[in-house]
Amino acid sequence: GAGVSQSPSNKVTEKGKDVELRCDPISGHTALYWYRQSLGQGLEFLIYFQGNSAPDKSGLPSDRFSAERTGGSVSTLTxxxxxxxxxxxxxxxxxxxxxxxxxxxxxGPGTRLTVL
Amino acid sequence: GESVGLHLPTLSVQEGDNSIINCAYSNSASDYFIWYKQESGKGPQFIIDIRSNMDKRQGQRVTVLLNKTVKHLSLQIAATQPGDSAVYFCAVPRVLNTDKLIFGTGTRLQVFP
Structure with missing residues:
Protein backbone atom coordinates (compact mmCIF):
# COMPACT_ATOMS: atom_id res chain seq x y z
CA GLY A 1 0.00 0.00 0.00
CA ALA A 2 1.04 3.65 -0.40
CA GLY A 3 2.96 5.05 2.53
CA VAL A 4 4.37 8.50 3.12
CA SER A 5 6.62 9.58 0.30
CA GLN A 6 9.16 12.37 0.20
CA SER A 7 11.11 13.99 -2.56
CA PRO A 8 13.84 14.43 -3.40
CA SER A 9 15.56 11.64 -1.49
CA ASN A 10 18.81 13.58 -1.59
CA LYS A 11 19.49 17.25 -2.16
CA VAL A 12 22.87 18.93 -2.39
CA THR A 13 22.83 22.70 -2.53
CA GLU A 14 25.15 25.61 -2.13
CA LYS A 15 25.07 27.89 0.87
CA GLY A 16 22.65 30.75 0.30
CA LYS A 17 20.35 28.89 -2.10
CA ASP A 18 16.70 28.13 -1.39
CA VAL A 19 15.43 24.55 -1.28
CA GLU A 20 11.98 22.97 -1.32
CA LEU A 21 11.28 19.59 0.18
CA ARG A 22 8.06 17.76 -0.57
CA CYS A 23 5.97 15.36 1.45
CA ASP A 24 3.03 13.24 0.26
CA PRO A 25 1.21 11.89 3.31
CA ILE A 26 -0.95 8.80 3.46
CA SER A 27 -4.30 9.49 1.82
CA GLY A 28 -6.90 10.49 4.37
CA HIS A 29 -4.44 11.45 7.08
CA THR A 30 -5.29 14.90 8.36
CA ALA A 31 -2.25 15.41 10.54
CA LEU A 32 1.19 16.01 9.04
CA TYR A 33 4.50 16.59 10.82
CA TRP A 34 7.94 17.72 9.78
CA TYR A 35 11.02 16.73 11.76
CA ARG A 36 14.73 17.34 11.34
CA GLN A 37 17.31 14.72 12.20
CA SER A 38 20.92 15.78 12.40
CA LEU A 39 23.66 13.18 12.20
CA GLY A 40 23.57 10.88 15.20
CA GLN A 41 20.74 12.81 16.81
CA GLY A 42 17.12 12.26 17.60
CA LEU A 43 14.21 13.81 15.79
CA GLU A 44 13.66 17.53 16.25
CA PHE A 45 10.07 18.66 15.78
CA LEU A 46 9.64 21.47 13.26
CA ILE A 47 5.97 22.00 12.42
CA TYR A 48 2.59 20.32 12.64
CA PHE A 49 -0.35 20.64 10.25
CA GLN A 50 -3.95 19.74 10.98
CA GLY A 51 -5.59 19.87 7.58
CA ASN A 52 -4.25 22.95 5.82
CA SER A 53 -3.59 24.96 8.94
CA ALA A 54 -0.45 24.89 11.02
CA PRO A 55 -1.46 25.33 14.65
CA ASP A 56 2.04 24.58 15.86
CA LYS A 57 5.06 26.13 14.19
CA SER A 58 7.05 26.30 17.38
CA GLY A 59 9.83 24.06 16.15
CA LEU A 60 10.85 26.10 13.12
CA PRO A 61 14.43 27.16 13.95
CA SER A 62 14.38 30.50 12.15
CA ASP A 63 12.34 32.64 9.79
CA ARG A 64 14.26 31.08 6.91
CA PHE A 65 12.11 28.00 7.41
CA SER A 66 8.51 27.88 6.25
CA ALA A 67 6.03 25.22 5.30
CA GLU A 68 2.67 25.00 3.66
CA ARG A 69 0.10 22.38 3.00
CA THR A 70 -2.48 22.67 0.28
CA GLY A 71 -5.64 20.68 -0.21
CA GLY A 72 -5.08 18.96 3.09
CA SER A 73 -2.58 16.69 1.43
CA VAL A 74 0.86 17.52 0.02
CA SER A 75 3.18 19.65 2.12
CA THR A 76 6.25 21.62 1.14
CA LEU A 77 9.00 22.66 3.53
CA THR A 78 11.02 25.60 2.23
CA GLY A 108 8.48 8.82 5.09
CA PRO A 109 12.04 7.85 4.13
CA GLY A 110 13.29 11.41 4.54
CA THR A 111 15.19 13.90 2.41
CA ARG A 112 18.89 14.15 3.08
CA LEU A 113 19.91 17.78 2.65
CA THR A 114 23.56 18.70 2.29
CA VAL A 115 24.53 22.35 2.19
CA LEU A 116 28.01 22.96 0.86
CA GLY B 1 9.49 21.25 29.27
CA GLU B 2 9.43 17.60 28.45
CA SER B 3 12.64 15.87 27.68
CA VAL B 4 13.46 12.34 26.79
CA GLY B 5 16.83 10.70 27.15
CA LEU B 6 18.39 7.33 26.69
CA HIS B 7 21.00 5.75 28.86
CA LEU B 8 23.36 4.43 26.19
CA PRO B 9 24.13 5.63 22.70
CA THR B 10 25.21 2.18 21.46
CA LEU B 11 24.33 -1.34 22.55
CA SER B 12 26.14 -4.36 21.14
CA VAL B 13 24.64 -7.80 21.62
CA GLN B 14 25.29 -11.26 20.30
CA GLU B 15 22.74 -12.83 18.02
CA GLY B 16 20.28 -14.82 20.06
CA ASP B 17 20.76 -12.84 23.25
CA ASN B 18 18.13 -10.56 24.72
CA SER B 19 18.51 -6.78 24.32
CA ILE B 20 17.35 -4.12 26.73
CA ILE B 21 17.16 -0.49 25.68
CA ASN B 22 16.36 2.10 28.31
CA CYS B 23 14.74 5.51 28.25
CA ALA B 24 14.03 8.16 30.87
CA TYR B 25 11.39 10.86 30.62
CA SER B 26 10.84 13.98 32.66
CA ASN B 27 7.13 14.74 32.69
CA SER B 28 5.29 12.70 35.27
CA ALA B 29 2.01 13.59 33.53
CA SER B 30 3.06 11.73 30.37
CA ASP B 31 0.46 9.09 29.69
CA TYR B 32 1.56 7.53 26.43
CA PHE B 33 4.91 6.13 25.32
CA ILE B 34 6.07 4.80 22.02
CA TRP B 35 9.12 2.97 20.71
CA TYR B 36 10.29 3.45 17.14
CA LYS B 37 12.90 1.57 15.13
CA GLN B 38 14.91 3.32 12.46
CA GLU B 39 16.95 1.30 10.02
CA SER B 40 19.72 2.91 8.05
CA GLY B 41 18.40 5.19 5.32
CA LYS B 42 14.78 4.80 6.36
CA GLY B 43 12.27 6.71 8.40
CA PRO B 44 11.34 5.54 11.90
CA GLN B 45 8.88 2.70 12.16
CA PHE B 46 6.45 2.14 15.02
CA ILE B 47 7.27 -0.91 17.15
CA ILE B 48 5.09 -0.85 20.22
CA ASP B 49 3.35 1.58 22.52
CA ILE B 50 2.11 1.60 26.09
CA ARG B 51 -0.25 3.76 28.07
CA SER B 52 0.38 4.88 31.59
CA ASN B 53 -2.35 2.66 33.03
CA MET B 54 -0.17 -0.33 32.19
CA ASP B 55 3.31 -1.29 33.34
CA LYS B 56 4.01 -3.97 30.76
CA ARG B 57 2.99 -4.72 27.24
CA GLN B 58 4.17 -7.50 24.97
CA GLY B 59 4.40 -7.77 21.24
CA GLN B 60 6.13 -10.20 18.97
CA ARG B 61 9.58 -10.70 20.54
CA VAL B 62 9.35 -7.24 22.13
CA THR B 63 8.23 -6.16 25.56
CA VAL B 64 7.92 -2.64 26.86
CA LEU B 65 8.14 -1.98 30.58
CA LEU B 66 7.02 1.24 32.18
CA ASN B 67 8.06 2.37 35.65
CA LYS B 68 6.16 5.54 36.40
CA THR B 69 7.68 5.89 39.84
CA VAL B 70 11.13 6.58 38.42
CA LYS B 71 9.88 7.75 35.02
CA HIS B 72 11.69 5.02 33.16
CA LEU B 73 10.79 3.05 30.08
CA SER B 74 12.53 0.04 28.59
CA LEU B 75 12.29 -2.00 25.42
CA GLN B 76 13.26 -5.63 25.61
CA ILE B 77 13.95 -7.62 22.46
CA ALA B 78 14.05 -11.36 22.86
CA ALA B 79 16.41 -13.56 20.83
CA THR B 80 17.95 -10.59 19.04
CA GLN B 81 18.45 -11.11 15.32
CA PRO B 82 20.66 -9.32 12.78
CA GLY B 83 17.53 -7.69 11.38
CA ASP B 84 17.05 -5.96 14.71
CA SER B 85 20.14 -3.83 14.07
CA ALA B 86 18.88 -0.26 13.99
CA VAL B 87 18.52 2.88 16.06
CA TYR B 88 15.73 2.71 18.61
CA PHE B 89 13.92 5.81 19.83
CA CYS B 90 11.49 6.27 22.63
CA ALA B 91 8.96 9.08 22.30
CA VAL B 92 6.37 10.78 24.46
CA PRO B 93 3.68 13.31 23.53
CA ARG B 94 4.73 16.94 23.65
CA VAL B 95 1.11 17.78 24.36
CA LEU B 96 -1.18 15.29 26.03
CA ASN B 97 -3.91 13.76 23.89
CA THR B 98 -2.17 14.70 20.67
CA ASP B 99 0.16 12.92 18.32
CA LYS B 100 2.87 15.57 18.63
CA LEU B 101 5.90 13.74 19.97
CA ILE B 102 9.25 14.38 21.61
CA PHE B 103 11.86 11.83 20.61
CA GLY B 104 14.88 10.71 22.54
CA THR B 105 18.31 10.78 20.92
CA GLY B 106 18.23 7.08 20.17
CA THR B 107 20.22 3.95 20.98
CA ARG B 108 22.03 2.17 18.21
CA LEU B 109 21.64 -1.59 18.53
CA GLN B 110 24.40 -3.63 16.91
CA VAL B 111 23.93 -7.38 16.62
CA PHE B 112 27.01 -9.49 16.00
CA PRO B 113 27.15 -13.20 15.16
Missing part, protein backbone atom coordinates in the same frame (compact mmCIF):
# COMPACT_ATOMS: atom_id res chain seq x y z
CA UNK A 79 14.38 26.67 3.53
CA UNK A 80 15.59 30.02 2.29
CA UNK A 81 19.21 31.13 2.15
CA UNK A 82 20.41 27.73 3.31
CA UNK A 83 23.26 27.50 5.79
CA UNK A 84 25.63 24.62 6.44
CA UNK A 85 23.97 23.95 9.77
CA UNK A 86 20.76 23.19 7.88
CA UNK A 87 22.36 19.97 6.65
CA UNK A 88 20.30 17.11 8.04
CA UNK A 89 17.69 14.54 7.14
CA UNK A 90 14.23 16.07 6.98
CA UNK A 91 11.50 13.60 7.86
CA UNK A 92 7.81 13.89 7.27
CA UNK A 93 5.14 11.88 9.07
CA UNK A 94 1.38 11.69 8.94
CA UNK A 95 -1.32 10.34 11.21
CA UNK A 96 -5.08 9.93 10.96
CA UNK A 97 -5.65 12.85 13.26
CA UNK A 98 -3.44 14.84 15.54
CA UNK A 99 -5.89 15.83 18.21
CA UNK A 100 -7.82 14.26 21.08
CA UNK A 101 -6.24 10.87 20.70
CA UNK A 102 -3.01 9.04 20.18
CA UNK A 103 -2.50 7.69 16.71
CA UNK A 104 0.51 6.14 15.09
CA UNK A 105 2.68 8.44 13.06
CA UNK A 106 3.82 6.95 9.78
CA UNK A 107 7.13 8.26 8.54
Missing amino acids: IQRTQQEDSAVYLCASSITGTNSYNEQFF
Whole structure:
Protein backbone atom coordinates (compact mmCIF):
# COMPACT_ATOMS: atom_id res chain seq x y z
CA GLY A 1 0.00 0.00 0.00
CA ALA A 2 1.04 3.65 -0.40
CA GLY A 3 2.96 5.05 2.53
CA VAL A 4 4.37 8.50 3.12
CA SER A 5 6.62 9.58 0.30
CA GLN A 6 9.16 12.37 0.20
CA SER A 7 11.11 13.99 -2.56
CA PRO A 8 13.84 14.43 -3.40
CA SER A 9 15.56 11.64 -1.49
CA ASN A 10 18.81 13.58 -1.59
CA LYS A 11 19.49 17.25 -2.16
CA VAL A 12 22.87 18.93 -2.39
CA THR A 13 22.83 22.70 -2.53
CA GLU A 14 25.15 25.61 -2.13
CA LYS A 15 25.07 27.89 0.87
CA GLY A 16 22.65 30.75 0.30
CA LYS A 17 20.35 28.89 -2.10
CA ASP A 18 16.70 28.13 -1.39
CA VAL A 19 15.43 24.55 -1.28
CA GLU A 20 11.98 22.97 -1.32
CA LEU A 21 11.28 19.59 0.18
CA ARG A 22 8.06 17.76 -0.57
CA CYS A 23 5.97 15.36 1.45
CA ASP A 24 3.03 13.24 0.26
CA PRO A 25 1.21 11.89 3.31
CA ILE A 26 -0.95 8.80 3.46
CA SER A 27 -4.30 9.49 1.82
CA GLY A 28 -6.90 10.49 4.37
CA HIS A 29 -4.44 11.45 7.08
CA THR A 30 -5.29 14.90 8.36
CA ALA A 31 -2.25 15.41 10.54
CA LEU A 32 1.19 16.01 9.04
CA TYR A 33 4.50 16.59 10.82
CA TRP A 34 7.94 17.72 9.78
CA TYR A 35 11.02 16.73 11.76
CA ARG A 36 14.73 17.34 11.34
CA GLN A 37 17.31 14.72 12.20
CA SER A 38 20.92 15.78 12.40
CA LEU A 39 23.66 13.18 12.20
CA GLY A 40 23.57 10.88 15.20
CA GLN A 41 20.74 12.81 16.81
CA GLY A 42 17.12 12.26 17.60
CA LEU A 43 14.21 13.81 15.79
CA GLU A 44 13.66 17.53 16.25
CA PHE A 45 10.07 18.66 15.78
CA LEU A 46 9.64 21.47 13.26
CA ILE A 47 5.97 22.00 12.42
CA TYR A 48 2.59 20.32 12.64
CA PHE A 49 -0.35 20.64 10.25
CA GLN A 50 -3.95 19.74 10.98
CA GLY A 51 -5.59 19.87 7.58
CA ASN A 52 -4.25 22.95 5.82
CA SER A 53 -3.59 24.96 8.94
CA ALA A 54 -0.45 24.89 11.02
CA PRO A 55 -1.46 25.33 14.65
CA ASP A 56 2.04 24.58 15.86
CA LYS A 57 5.06 26.13 14.19
CA SER A 58 7.05 26.30 17.38
CA GLY A 59 9.83 24.06 16.15
CA LEU A 60 10.85 26.10 13.12
CA PRO A 61 14.43 27.16 13.95
CA SER A 62 14.38 30.50 12.15
CA ASP A 63 12.34 32.64 9.79
CA ARG A 64 14.26 31.08 6.91
CA PHE A 65 12.11 28.00 7.41
CA SER A 66 8.51 27.88 6.25
CA ALA A 67 6.03 25.22 5.30
CA GLU A 68 2.67 25.00 3.66
CA ARG A 69 0.10 22.38 3.00
CA THR A 70 -2.48 22.67 0.28
CA GLY A 71 -5.64 20.68 -0.21
CA GLY A 72 -5.08 18.96 3.09
CA SER A 73 -2.58 16.69 1.43
CA VAL A 74 0.86 17.52 0.02
CA SER A 75 3.18 19.65 2.12
CA THR A 76 6.25 21.62 1.14
CA LEU A 77 9.00 22.66 3.53
CA THR A 78 11.02 25.60 2.23
CA ILE A 79 14.38 26.67 3.53
CA GLN A 80 15.59 30.02 2.29
CA ARG A 81 19.21 31.13 2.15
CA THR A 82 20.41 27.73 3.31
CA GLN A 83 23.26 27.50 5.79
CA GLN A 84 25.63 24.62 6.44
CA GLU A 85 23.97 23.95 9.77
CA ASP A 86 20.76 23.19 7.88
CA SER A 87 22.36 19.97 6.65
CA ALA A 88 20.30 17.11 8.04
CA VAL A 89 17.69 14.54 7.14
CA TYR A 90 14.23 16.07 6.98
CA LEU A 91 11.50 13.60 7.86
CA CYS A 92 7.81 13.89 7.27
CA ALA A 93 5.14 11.88 9.07
CA SER A 94 1.38 11.69 8.94
CA SER A 95 -1.32 10.34 11.21
CA ILE A 96 -5.08 9.93 10.96
CA THR A 97 -5.65 12.85 13.26
CA GLY A 98 -3.44 14.84 15.54
CA THR A 99 -5.89 15.83 18.21
CA ASN A 100 -7.82 14.26 21.08
CA SER A 101 -6.24 10.87 20.70
CA TYR A 102 -3.01 9.04 20.18
CA ASN A 103 -2.50 7.69 16.71
CA GLU A 104 0.51 6.14 15.09
CA GLN A 105 2.68 8.44 13.06
CA PHE A 106 3.82 6.95 9.78
CA PHE A 107 7.13 8.26 8.54
CA GLY A 108 8.48 8.82 5.09
CA PRO A 109 12.04 7.85 4.13
CA GLY A 110 13.29 11.41 4.54
CA THR A 111 15.19 13.90 2.41
CA ARG A 112 18.89 14.15 3.08
CA LEU A 113 19.91 17.78 2.65
CA THR A 114 23.56 18.70 2.29
CA VAL A 115 24.53 22.35 2.19
CA LEU A 116 28.01 22.96 0.86
CA GLY B 1 9.49 21.25 29.27
CA GLU B 2 9.43 17.60 28.45
CA SER B 3 12.64 15.87 27.68
CA VAL B 4 13.46 12.34 26.79
CA GLY B 5 16.83 10.70 27.15
CA LEU B 6 18.39 7.33 26.69
CA HIS B 7 21.00 5.75 28.86
CA LEU B 8 23.36 4.43 26.19
CA PRO B 9 24.13 5.63 22.70
CA THR B 10 25.21 2.18 21.46
CA LEU B 11 24.33 -1.34 22.55
CA SER B 12 26.14 -4.36 21.14
CA VAL B 13 24.64 -7.80 21.62
CA GLN B 14 25.29 -11.26 20.30
CA GLU B 15 22.74 -12.83 18.02
CA GLY B 16 20.28 -14.82 20.06
CA ASP B 17 20.76 -12.84 23.25
CA ASN B 18 18.13 -10.56 24.72
CA SER B 19 18.51 -6.78 24.32
CA ILE B 20 17.35 -4.12 26.73
CA ILE B 21 17.16 -0.49 25.68
CA ASN B 22 16.36 2.10 28.31
CA CYS B 23 14.74 5.51 28.25
CA ALA B 24 14.03 8.16 30.87
CA TYR B 25 11.39 10.86 30.62
CA SER B 26 10.84 13.98 32.66
CA ASN B 27 7.13 14.74 32.69
CA SER B 28 5.29 12.70 35.27
CA ALA B 29 2.01 13.59 33.53
CA SER B 30 3.06 11.73 30.37
CA ASP B 31 0.46 9.09 29.69
CA TYR B 32 1.56 7.53 26.43
CA PHE B 33 4.91 6.13 25.32
CA ILE B 34 6.07 4.80 22.02
CA TRP B 35 9.12 2.97 20.71
CA TYR B 36 10.29 3.45 17.14
CA LYS B 37 12.90 1.57 15.13
CA GLN B 38 14.91 3.32 12.46
CA GLU B 39 16.95 1.30 10.02
CA SER B 40 19.72 2.91 8.05
CA GLY B 41 18.40 5.19 5.32
CA LYS B 42 14.78 4.80 6.36
CA GLY B 43 12.27 6.71 8.40
CA PRO B 44 11.34 5.54 11.90
CA GLN B 45 8.88 2.70 12.16
CA PHE B 46 6.45 2.14 15.02
CA ILE B 47 7.27 -0.91 17.15
CA ILE B 48 5.09 -0.85 20.22
CA ASP B 49 3.35 1.58 22.52
CA ILE B 50 2.11 1.60 26.09
CA ARG B 51 -0.25 3.76 28.07
CA SER B 52 0.38 4.88 31.59
CA ASN B 53 -2.35 2.66 33.03
CA MET B 54 -0.17 -0.33 32.19
CA ASP B 55 3.31 -1.29 33.34
CA LYS B 56 4.01 -3.97 30.76
CA ARG B 57 2.99 -4.72 27.24
CA GLN B 58 4.17 -7.50 24.97
CA GLY B 59 4.40 -7.77 21.24
CA GLN B 60 6.13 -10.20 18.97
CA ARG B 61 9.58 -10.70 20.54
CA VAL B 62 9.35 -7.24 22.13
CA THR B 63 8.23 -6.16 25.56
CA VAL B 64 7.92 -2.64 26.86
CA LEU B 65 8.14 -1.98 30.58
CA LEU B 66 7.02 1.24 32.18
CA ASN B 67 8.06 2.37 35.65
CA LYS B 68 6.16 5.54 36.40
CA THR B 69 7.68 5.89 39.84
CA VAL B 70 11.13 6.58 38.42
CA LYS B 71 9.88 7.75 35.02
CA HIS B 72 11.69 5.02 33.16
CA LEU B 73 10.79 3.05 30.08
CA SER B 74 12.53 0.04 28.59
CA LEU B 75 12.29 -2.00 25.42
CA GLN B 76 13.26 -5.63 25.61
CA ILE B 77 13.95 -7.62 22.46
CA ALA B 78 14.05 -11.36 22.86
CA ALA B 79 16.41 -13.56 20.83
CA THR B 80 17.95 -10.59 19.04
CA GLN B 81 18.45 -11.11 15.32
CA PRO B 82 20.66 -9.32 12.78
CA GLY B 83 17.53 -7.69 11.38
CA ASP B 84 17.05 -5.96 14.71
CA SER B 85 20.14 -3.83 14.07
CA ALA B 86 18.88 -0.26 13.99
CA VAL B 87 18.52 2.88 16.06
CA TYR B 88 15.73 2.71 18.61
CA PHE B 89 13.92 5.81 19.83
CA CYS B 90 11.49 6.27 22.63
CA ALA B 91 8.96 9.08 22.30
CA VAL B 92 6.37 10.78 24.46
CA PRO B 93 3.68 13.31 23.53
CA ARG B 94 4.73 16.94 23.65
CA VAL B 95 1.11 17.78 24.36
CA LEU B 96 -1.18 15.29 26.03
CA ASN B 97 -3.91 13.76 23.89
CA THR B 98 -2.17 14.70 20.67
CA ASP B 99 0.16 12.92 18.32
CA LYS B 100 2.87 15.57 18.63
CA LEU B 101 5.90 13.74 19.97
CA ILE B 102 9.25 14.38 21.61
CA PHE B 103 11.86 11.83 20.61
CA GLY B 104 14.88 10.71 22.54
CA THR B 105 18.31 10.78 20.92
CA GLY B 106 18.23 7.08 20.17
CA THR B 107 20.22 3.95 20.98
CA ARG B 108 22.03 2.17 18.21
CA LEU B 109 21.64 -1.59 18.53
CA GLN B 110 24.40 -3.63 16.91
CA VAL B 111 23.93 -7.38 16.62
CA PHE B 112 27.01 -9.49 16.00
CA PRO B 113 27.15 -13.20 15.16
